[in-house]
Amino acid sequence: MATKSEPPLRSLTFFLLREGINSADKALRDPHSLKYLEIRSDEQKLGDLYIQNSRSHPPSWGAFFEGYINLAELGQVSTATAVLLITNQSRMFAITFGHGRHLIDPGAYEERFGLRVVLNSIDEQSLRSIDKKTFDAISTHTRVQSTIEAGVPDFGLDIEQDLLRAVTGRPKREIHGTRLSGMDSLHAAVRVELGDLNELLDNYIWLFNDDSYRSSFPWVDHIAEVSNHITVASLDELLVQGLKTEGLMRCWLAVPEIGTCQ
Numbered sequence: 470m471a472t473k474s475e476p477p478l479r480s481l482t483f484f485l486l487r488e489g490i491n492s493a494d495k496a497l498r499d500p501h502s503l504k505y506l507e508i509r510s511d512e513q514k515l516g517d518l519y520i521q522n523s524r525s526h527p528p529s530w531g532a533f534f535e536g537y538i539n540l541a542e543l544g545q546v547s548t549a550t551a552v553l554l555i556t557n558q559s560r561m562f563a564i565t566f567g568h569g570r571h572l573i574d575p576g577a578y579e580e581r582f583g584l585r586v587v588l589n590s591i592d593e594q595s596l597r598s599i600d601k602k603t604f605d606a607i608s609t610h611t612r613v614q615s616t617i618e619a620g621v622p623d624f625g626l627d628i629e630q631d632l633l634r635a636v637t638g639r640p641k642r643e644i645h646g647t648r649l650s651g652m653d654s655l656h657a658a659v660r661v662e663l664g665d666l667n668e669l670l671d672n673y674i675w676l677f678n679d680d681s682y683r684s685s686f687p688w689v690d691h692i693a694e695v696s697n698h699i700t701v702a703s704l705d706e707l708l709v710q711g712l713k714t715e716g717l718m719r720c721w722l723a724v725p726e727i728g729t730c731q
Contacts, residue, residue: 476660478647482570483655483670484563484578485677491561493517493554496577503572508553510664516555521572523547557670564666570654576699579677583651584636586673588682588689590645591638594620597648600635601626610634621686633689645672 486496493500503519525545534540550567563573598614599621613624618639626633637650646659661669683690695701711717 476662476665478658478660481657481659481661482565483583483657483673484565484570484573484653485582485674486561486563486578487576488560490577491556491559493519496554496561496563496574497552497572498574499572508663515663515666516553519552519554519572521550521569523549555666555670557667558674560674562670562673565654578653580653580695580700582677583649583653583655584633584689585679585682586645586655586676587636587638587649587651588686589676589679590640590642590649591636592641593685594618595641596620596624596636596638598637598650599624599626599633600652602632602634603627603630644669645676 490496497503497519500519503521506518506520508515508518525547527540527543528546531540531543534543548567550569550572552566552569552572553564555562555564563569563578565573595618596615597618598612600610600612601624603609603611613626615623635650635652637648640646640649643660646657648658650656655673659669695704
């Protein structure tokens with residue numbers, strides 16, 4: 470009797486959409502401009518695929534030769550972009566392909582979903598890279614990679630001054646992937662077929678809701694960057710009100726660079 474072959478290793482990008490985001494109209498910037506395909510397996514619906522029509526164009530580097538050759542000789546390039554929407558446990562996921570993340574409404578997905586999943590999946594000594602932002606007179610964004618698996622201190626992260634932006638590591642359970650990387654989105658190298666995605670998404674929802682990562686990485690939640698435009702607008706309004714009433718006891722501001730008084 471033949472055994473089922475192991476699924477190929479795939480590189481997939483997942484976004485967990487916010488609670489209440491349960492349709493393409495709420496999840497995507499302009500779903501009506503996209504081609505729609507319903508994804509089914511036998512009688513079961515698996516998800517909704519939205520595809521942006523690709524447009525062929527000369528390669529971007531072709532402009533260097535303009536006026537010297539016929540640019541048509543360089544051929545045409547195109548990029549296919551798509552988003553697969555899947556509902557799991559009453560939560561909607563967006564799985565992106567190509568530049569599909571740009572099709573998602575910026576306020577539609579959970580912040581730090583990928584980071585929480587990764588931190589709950591990996592051993593604290595199995596990190597391969599971290600992205601950090603250092604708050605100083607001049608803010609810097611840095612990616613530090615290791616040739617071997619290592620712990621946070623080996624990457625030179627200053628938990629008092631650095632903001633952890635993303636983490637890459639090897640999960641303790643291969644069912645979660647052979648390598649995970651994430652901040653808001655989750656990038657997973659994982660063996661999975663389309664029809665088996667719901668089981669994988671079950672695991673990712675459980676890992677996102679789990680807070681056991683705080684025992685190994687207790688400093689992660691001390692400070693976090695806010696990217697959701699709705700939350701940013703709300704915080705900006707609170708700051709404005711604080712400035713008006715001089716209620717600034719819980720506010721801390723820093724200049725973006727060293728300046729001189731005139």
